[in-house]
Amino acid sequence: INAEYGDESGTFIFDKQKGEIRDSWLDTLDMAKIKEIEVPDFNKESTPDPLDSVSSTDMLKEIVAILKPEESVKRALQRLGGSQLSASQRLKLKKKGQAIPGRSEDDKKAMDRLTVLSDYLLHKGRDTILQDTREMLNFEVTQASADIF
Numbered sequence: 722i723n724a725e726y727g728d729e730s731g732t733f734i735f736d737k738q739k740g741e742i743r744d745s746w747l748d749t750l751d752m753a754k755i756k757e758i759e760v761p762d763f764n765k766e767s768t769p770d771p772l773d774s775v776s777s778t779d780m781l782k783e784i785v786a787i788l789k790p791e792e793s794v795k796r797a798l799q800r801l802g803g804s805q806l807s808a809s810q811r812l813k814l815k816k817k818g819q820a821i822p823g824r825s826e827d828d829k830k831a832m833d834r835l836t837v838l839s840d841y842l843l844h845k846g847r848d849t850i851l852q853d854t855r856e857m858l859n860f861e862v863t864q865a866s867a868d869i870f
Contacts, residue, residue, distance in 0.1 A: 772837070781862050805822070
């Protein structure tokens with residue numbers, strides 16, 4: 722029995738046999754056990770985000786406090802997150818047996834906080850947060866506080 726053939730133009734055609742196609746792996750599954758598994762409902766209301774209670778102006782104030790003059794959020798993340806040494810410099814220190822300097826605890830905390838705040842604002846629709854400089858954010862904070870009074 723030939724289960725496959727080519728037509729006049731040479732196109733390959735698979736000839737399906739009459740009947741049901743079986744999958745031996747699928748046949749080994751116990752469907753009764755699968756139906757017993759409880760699937761979590763991801764549409765339920767989850768725990769509220771603690772940043773929802775913080776105003777965006779307060780978040781921007783925190784970001785401004787972390788940034789240096791004329792520094793963008795992206796550049797601050799690079800400054801706080803990365804090593805000040807290039808890969809070749811780190812390799813030279815490693816070959817000499819010297820310790821590679823790490824980041825301070827304050828830098829780690831600032832990096833974590835800046836990451837959380839910028840990520841939250843980014844997900845809330847603030848698309849330019851990574852490119853905004855300290856001066857731009859500071860201007861926005863002063864405008865927002867002037868609008869309150």
